Amino acid sequence: MKVLLSLIGNYQGAGILNFQTQEAAKDFALQLANTVYTYGLDGIDFDDEYAGYPKTGNIKNPASFTMLLQELKAAMPDKLITLYDYSDAFGAPIPTIYLTSGADRAGNYIxxxxxxxxxxxxxxxxxxxxxxxxxxxxAAAFNVQSTCTAxxxxxxxxxxxxxxxVIVWYDLRQGDASAKISTSTNNLYGEATTLSGQTYAWTSGVTCEPPIGLDAINLAGTFATLSWTGDSTKTYNIDYKLANLSNWISAATNYSGSGLSINNLTANTEYD
Structure with missing residues (x-):
């Protein structure tokens, strides 16, 4: 079993087709790779169906997705990259014009x-x-709850x-769906699907949003200042670590404000 983080738009005109420069694509790719490695995930899945194109100021770039994939594969070469191929503006699949960048292709990284x-x-x-x-x-995709057995x-x-x-299954819930899934696996493998062990209900976790405008300023050898756009309704937990290590160091907990200084850093060293 592999667990991937799936990225989906939110009707705001922003998605994987908006990157205008390689630098912008790389910045986002590094954020994704950091999340994958931080939480021990197996990769990233892209789903652009609810991006909400077009919006003013969010111009689609045919090279955008391929640029993003180039940088993401470089940042996490040992992880999976998958595409839920459904375009919000054109139906499925995404037009091939958005799957190329010059002579390169998005499919080379997926x-x-x-x-x-x-x-x-x-x-x-x-x-x-x-x-x-x-x-x-x-080519086939099934909703466990609504796709008929036939x-x-x-x-x-x-x-x-x-x-x-590949076959996609969607909306697997706490109940026993083994009979329905067996309809597929009997055809594919000559084997029925069985349910064993405990089932688990989904529970909502604590909402934790990243701060807006996070930046590192006043870099001075062993010293740096983190700054962001503060929100008086929120408090922040602030952690940092050496980029090549997995252990995070706590700098502050339940912190109110829009900036914090980090000291005792190692010079010429990359940090998260």
């Missing part, structure tokens, strides 16, 4: 890509993310016959 429209069988996935072959692509049966059989290597 491990798997798949149809995200549940209950459909998208034959155009076979060529949607070049140069990925069918073994790395998925559709699951037909499209699972077709997935195997057509040589696709």
């Amino acid at each position: 491990n798997y890509a798949y149809n995200g429209l549940y209950g459909t069988y998208m034959t155009q996935m076979s060529t949607a993310v070049p140069p990925l072959t069918k073994s790395k692509l998925g 559709t699951i049966n037909t499209q699972s059989t077709r997935t195997k016959t057509d040589g696709y290597g």
